[in-house]
Amino acid sequence: MRSPVQALLWQVVARHRWWFALGGVYLVVAAIVPQVLSPQTLALRVNDISPPAVGQYLAAGCAGVLLHWMLVFVAGGGELERSALFKRSLVLPVTSQRLALVPMLAGAAALAAGWCYSVLAVMRPAGLTVPLAWPAAALALFLAVLQVVSWLPLARPWLRIVLAVPLLCLTVAAALLLALSGLGEGLTAGILAAGWLAMLWPAERAVALARRGDTIDWPGWQRLAERVARLRPRARPFRSPDAAQLWLEWRAHGWLLPVAIAALVVMMGGLFLLADREKIELGWRFLHLLLVMPVLIASTLGANLGKQDFSSGYELSPLLAARPISSARWVAAKLWMCAASAAAAWLLVLAATLLLLFRPGFQQSVLQAIETAGPVRSTALALAAVGGLIVLTWVQMASSLWVSLTGRAWVANGFAFVLVIGILSACTLAVAFVLYPDAKQSLVAALPWLIGLLLAVKALVAAVILRELLARGRIRAADALRLIAVWLAALVASWLIGQRLAAELGLAVASGQLLAGLALVIPFSRLAGAILALDWNRHR
Amino acid sequence: MPPAFREEPVAEVRDLTRRFGDKTALAEVSLAVPRGVVYGLVGANGAGKTTLIRHLLGLLKAQTGAVRVCGRVPVREPVEVLSRVGYLSEEIDLPGWIRVDELLAYMRAFYPTWDDAYAEDLRQQFELDPSAKLKALSKGQRARAGLIAALAYRPELLVLDEPSSGLDPIVRRDILGAIVRTIADEGRTVIFSSHLLDEVERVSECVAMLKEGRLVFAGPLDDVKARYRRLTVRWEATERPPALAGVLGWRASGREWTAVACTSTEELAIRLSAYGAEILEQRPLSLDEIFLAQSAREAQSAEA
Amino acid sequence: MELHLSSQDGVPIYLQIVNQVKYLVASGRLAPGEELPPIRALAEQLLINPNTVARAYRELELAGVVTKRRTTGTFVSAGASPLARRERLRLITERIDALLVEARQMDIDLETLLELLQARDEALHAAARQEK
Numbered sequence: 001m002r003s004p005v006q007a008l009l010w011q012v013v014a015r016h017r018w019w020f021a022l023g024g025v026y027l028v029v030a031a032i033v034p035q036v037l038s039p040q041t042l043a044l045r046v047n048d049i050s051p052p053a054v055g056q057y058l059a060a061g062c063a064g065v066l067l068h069w070m071l072v073f074v075a076g077g078g079e080l081e082r083s084a085l086f087k088r089s090l091v092l093p094v095t096s097q098r099l100a101l102v103p104m105l106a107g108a109a110a111l112a113a114g115w116c117y118s119v120l121a122v123m124r125p126a127g128l129t130v131p132l133a134w135p136a137a138a139l140a141l142f143l144a145v146l147q148v149v150s151w152l153p154l155a156r157p158w159l160r161i162v163l164a165v166p167l168l169c170l171t172v173a174a175a176l177l178l179a180l181s182g183l184g185e186g187l188t189a190g191i192l193a194a195g196w197l198a199m200l201w202p203a204e205r206a207v208a209l210a211r212r213g214d215t216i217d218w219p220g221w222q223r224l225a226e227r228v229a230r231l232r233p234r235a236r237p238f239r240s241p242d243a244a245q246l247w248l249e250w251r252a253h254g255w256l257l258p259v260a261i262a263a264l265v266v267m268m269g270g271l272f273l274l275a276d277r278e279k280i281e282l283g284w285r286f287l288h289l290l291l292v293m294p295v296l297i298a299s300t301l302g303a304n305l306g307k308q309d310f311s312s313g314y315e316l317s318p319l320l321a322a323r324p325i326s327s328a329r330w331v332a333a334k335l336w337m338c339a340a341s342a343a344a345a346w347l348l349v350l351a352a353t354l355l356l357l358f359r360p361g362f363q364q365s366v367l368q369a370i371e372t373a374g375p376v377r378s379t380a381l382a383l384a385a386v387g388g389l390i391v392l393t394w395v396q397m398a399s400s401l402w403v404s405l406t407g408r409a410w411v412a413n414g415f416a417f418v419l420v421i422g423i424l425s426a427c428t429l430a431v432a433f434v435l436y437p438d439a440k441q442s443l444v445a446a447l448p449w450l451i452g453l454l455l456a457v458k459a460l461v462a463a464v465i466l467r468e469l470l471a472r473g474r475i476r477a478a479d480a481l482r483l484i485a486v487w488l489a490a491l492v493a494s495w496l497i498g499q500r501l502a503a504e505l506g507l508a509v510a511s512g513q514l515l516a517g518l519a520l521v522i523p524f525s526r527l528a529g530a531i532l533a534l535d536w537n538r539h540r
Numbered sequence: 541m542p543p544a545f546r547e548e549p550v551a552e553v554r555d556l557t558r559r560f561g562d563k564t565a566l567a568e569v570s571l572a573v574p575r576g577v578v579y580g581l582v583g584a585n586g587a588g589k590t591t592l593i594r595h596l597l598g599l600l601k602a603q604t605g606a607v608r609v610c611g612r613v614p615v616r617e618p619v620e621v622l623s624r625v626g627y628l629s630e631e632i633d634l635p636g637w638i639r640v641d642e643l644l645a646y647m648r649a650f651y652p653t654w655d656d657a658y659a660e661d662l663r664q665q666f667e668l669d670p671s672a673k674l675k676a677l678s679k680g681q682r683a684r685a686g687l688i689a690a691l692a693y694r695p696e697l698l699v700l701d702e703p704s705s706g707l708d709p710i711v712r713r714d715i716l717g718a719i720v721r722t723i724a725d726e727g728r729t730v731i732f733s734s735h736l737l738d739e740v741e742r743v744s745e746c747v748a749m750l751k752e753g754r755l756v757f758a759g760p761l762d763d764v765k766a767r768y769r770r771l772t773v774r775w776e777a778t779e780r781p782p783a784l785a786g787v788l789g790w791r792a793s794g795r796e797w798t799a800v801a802c803t804s805t806e807e808l809a810i811r812l813s814a815y816g817a818e819i820l821e822q823r824p825l826s827l828d829e830i831f832l833a834q835s836a837r838e839a840q841s842a843e844a
Numbered sequence: 845m846e847l848h849l850s851s852q853d854g855v856p857i858y859l860q861i862v863n864q865v866k867y868l869v870a871s872g873r874l875a876p877g878e879e880l881p882p883i884r885a886l887a888e889q890l891l892i893n894p895n896t897v898a899r900a901y902r903e904l905e906l907a908g909v910v911t912k913r914r915t916t917g918t919f920v921s922a923g924a925s926p927l928a929r930r931e932r933l934r935l936i937t938e939r940i941d942a943l944l945v946e947a948r949q950m951d952i953d954l955e956t957l958l959e960l961l962q963a964r965d966e967a968l969h970a971a972a973r974q975e976k
Binding site (some may be wrong): 089229230232234235236237239240241243244247248251252253261309312317318319322323324325326473523538539540 | 598600601609615616617618619620621622623625627629631633634635637638639641642644645646648649650651670671673686841
């Protein structure tokens with residue numbers, strides 16, 4: 001490292017080099033793709049108003065890469081309770097100005113360059129007409145605001161979210177307004193760039209504050225919090241070790257999903273209330289979003305649930321490792337926690353849905369829909385849908401427990417890496433099948449063999465896991481049989497319901513195919529494997 | 541009363557070896573902790589004390605060798621072993637958001653032998669506010685909270701892994717007091733690893749020293765202290781005195797040389813007189829000095 | 845009962861307790877018939893192993909300095925005076941040894957030392973008489 005600037009940059013970037021590599025590879029591939037495909041495939045659209053399909057897909061990938069870069073250049077690594085800036089960097093012998101300037105400048109440059117590359121090399125050749133200058137400046141400004149809010153040393157971690165959300169929304173709104181106001185691209189970009197320059201001073205102030213060790217706090221708040229804490233009743237004794245462990249899991253992880261849902265509902269609800277009251281289908285869009293949110297958030301949270309705490313590392317602390325509770329019971333407590341979490345989140349969603357009914361015109365629309373479909377049928381469908389989504393939320397959380405329960409960071413990071421590559425490949429394959437129908441035909445023909453193979457692999461893995469658990473004495477034979485019985489019951493129940501639903505909705509699905517598909521999807525090894533993963537973690 | 545050697549030891553380790561990659565953390569360590577004693581474990585940083593303790597708790601599997609605690613293998617039967625063991629580690633890893641009374645209620649659910657009155661007594665003695673969150677407490681107070689959680693159910697075996705590291709003298713006194721009170725109850729045992737050798741010397745009846753994964757000595761403290769002496773020898777010649785087995789390092793002061801010896805003095809006197817040296821004085825050593833002599837790089841021979 | 849333990853010179857702790865109790869009895873600070881603290885209490889006070897305290901008490905009992913009554917505790921022996929005198933003589937002998945060594949180092953012979961002793965003793969008596 002030849003200069004402090006180099007060292008600071010290295011500190012920000014070095015941790016994420018594998019992800020940078022992946023992003024870089026994607027960008028290169030995404031630039032090659034439009035050159036390789038024929039113009040007809042590039043012009044394929046889903047319907048007349050939406051942009052070309054291939055272009056959309058490539059653009060989404062580029063957006064993901066840029067989002068990752070944005071998060072990296074926030075230069076996080078500190079604590080949530082003080083500044084998010086790397087704690088060590090606060091004591092380096094560089095001026096606060098330089099400490100703030102390096103990530104800001106590097107981030108703005110990286111984002112602007114990344115955007116320009118994405119537009120010129122990927123999006124425009126793929127047929128998407130996107131502006132160049134002002135989004136680059138807008139991205140830089142967004143990052144700058146995010147950096148300032150992250151680096152402010154706030155004593156209350158939740159305050160950061162309370163500050164960040166309105167400020168970021170304001171930034172986005174300002175950028176959009178400027179762009180749509182007809183000032184011309186150059187002028188818009190210039191104004192946004194001026195806004196970025198204006199962010200330099202607050203960033204330097206924030207870093208200086210963090211270095212001095214000051215925190216922005218109100219002393220009254222601490223006293224209020226203490227008084228509130230005292231009001232809480234004294235802890236009552238627990239009935240059993242399982243109840244105690246469930247309580248700990250809830251306090252450590254269970255509240256995350258409901259709180260995230262609540263925050264999102266409030267935010268989206270606010271935007272929704274401001275929107276046009278006349279458009280009914282906005283109401284339906286919001287409803288769809290509400291119903292989908294828990295599942296999406298659950299799948300992102302799932303990776304953290306096996307840790308001791310949201311903010312701790314993957315290693316088990318000696319406190320928990322020395323608890324006289326068996327791994328099987330511990331995993332059971334975690335699964336119950338996931339269920340309680342999902343239930344709480346869905347209660348919030350249903351409450352929000354009820355509030356939605358108060359919107360004028362929405363009530364009539366709903367009643368109309370019920371009438372056309374028939375009251376019995378629609379209630380049954382609604383119940384099945386909501387029930388299925390609740391179960392899906394739980395499944396998302398529960399089936400990724402094993403990753404963090406192994407207690408090894410390389411497993412968790414490797415899994416995330418593989419997952420991202422898997423999703424990218426699946427999307428690529430899907431697009432390829434849309435473009436090349438012949439390949440799709442051969443895949444459809446081979447599908448039964450493929451599913452059979454996957455089922456065999458799944459059964460093998462399950463057998464290996466059960467045998468290992470029995471050999472180590474972690475579960476008894478009766479427990480193993482019980483697990484298999486529960487899984488079979490779930491399979492049969494979902495098969496029957498699925499058949500009924502398919503009949504109602506008029507879908508032509510062979511019952512054999514449905515059974516095989518469900519057997520593949522319903523998790524067994526991931527849940528039983530969670531016990532093995534925890535065992536592997538506790539006895540290294 | 542001498543330790544009851546006729547009973548089965550409360551913790552036993554036989555030929556335990558553990559490697560982390562290239563590094564050997566424990567090399568064929570064998571020791572037995574009798575019931576009803578305070579067993580001190582000393583060694584430099586990285587000597588293997590924490591590794592050994594983790595094997596006793598079942599947190600590490602024995603790569604070669606056997607581990608038995610309370611007559612059971614910790615990895616095979618973690619619940620039975622852990623419900624009889626109290627553990628306090630040097631990192632105070634309790635979650636910050638938990639309150640003192642919540643922590644005690646949580647711990648209580650796992651141990652049927654939990655004594656509410658005793659826990660309350662300790663809490664008042666340590667002056668812990670029950671509705672205070674752990675992250676608002678100082679490091680010493682957090683250590684005390686962890687100590688109550690480990691003591692209140694009167695475990696058969698109390699394992700303390702460098703509990704006093706980084707704590708002020710008052711908390712250290714509390715921890716020593718807890719050890720003394722534990723051992724005063726019949727049939728309970730304490731395994732205690734520490735750098736503060738004067739503390740180990742005060743409360744331990746047996747002591748074991750690990751050096752780079754090997755056991756240097758293990759046994760009753762009196763035996764260990766009886767074996768080690770500091771000799772002052774008159775040696776006229778200019779070069780160093782001869783390197784003899786059982787003598788750890790010579791140091792000069794004028795015409796006299798001193799060394800720490802771990803074999804019988806009469807035998808050494810005979811051997812030294814063959815070289816023309818004479819033993820002027822011998823005096824006993826504190827555990828601190830024994831440890832330093834054994835750890836010194838010029839230690840010429842280390843006998844278990 | 846104030847005991848001071850030191851881990852520096854390598855003397856076993858039980859031996860330090862034994863010596864100090866003997867000294868206290870000899871100098872009269874522990875009266876005959878006075879009760880010593882129970883084993884557990886002394887162990888907690890000094891932060892040492894109760895077995896060490898028990899061992900020290902056993903040694904003291906063997907030496908006749910204390911007597912252990914089964915239910916009530918450990919008491920200083922009534923007939924402690926001959927031991928006290930022996931103990932006192934031993935302590936004085938130690939002081940005399942130290943004095944002799946120092947005198948030799950400072951090159952002061954025995955006759956001068958004895959003359960000095962007598963002179964200082966007279967001065968001490970004179971001062972005591974003046975106070976009265």
